[in-house]
Amino acid sequence: MTKLNGIRAVAFDVFGTIVEIGDKRRPYKQLMQKIYKAGREKDLKDAELLMSTNIAFSNVPSLFDMNLSPEEISLLEKELMSELSTITLYPEVLFTLNSLKEAGYKIGLCSNLATPYAKPVKELLPFELDAYAWSFEVGAIKPEERIYQKLCEALHCMPNEVLMIGDTLEEDYLGSRSFGMHALHLNRSCESQMAESISKLDELLSIPL
Structure with missing residues (x-):
């Protein structure tokens, strides 16, 4: 695993990363x-x-x-x-968020989603995060640079001080890296061959940031 030094903030994608929908009605x-x-x-x-x-x-x-x-x-x-009503956090999310907060990292969310989905997600979080870059508020979706820019501004961090984690390769990993951020690809289904990949969020806690 690549060491990620100089990180001040960690940002997460939402659906497929920190939460899942139990009953997808679409x-x-x-x-x-x-x-x-x-x-x-x-x-x-x-x-x-x-x-x-x-x-x-x-x-x-x-x-x-x-x-x-x-x-x-x-x-x-x-x-x-x-x-x-069926949106739930993945099992390791609470421990991961609390551990990052206790370690002094800023925490944010950066997600492509429609307006009604933000509130139930926030209600599941254990505490108020430092930044939320919702696509419907920013007016741009990942992997557009504008949403990463808004995220970094809200975190009061330079791009190279932010680690982005998400399950979508183009939007969460490649897009954020092209903006100058650090990134990890979350692959819950299987072990990835990528060096900068994790299968559960709590694996992040063993990486020297």
């Missing part, structure tokens, strides 16, 4: 399918727009200049609430 996918069925032409950037816009779930159709019935929206909102 309400946004269902909503977009209805929007497309109503006449909206599919665009590869629709998902990016959803995650980079601070908008309530019920207002998403208006973002695409479309209308759905109140009944359709209500049913999908129930799906959303059901999904949100």
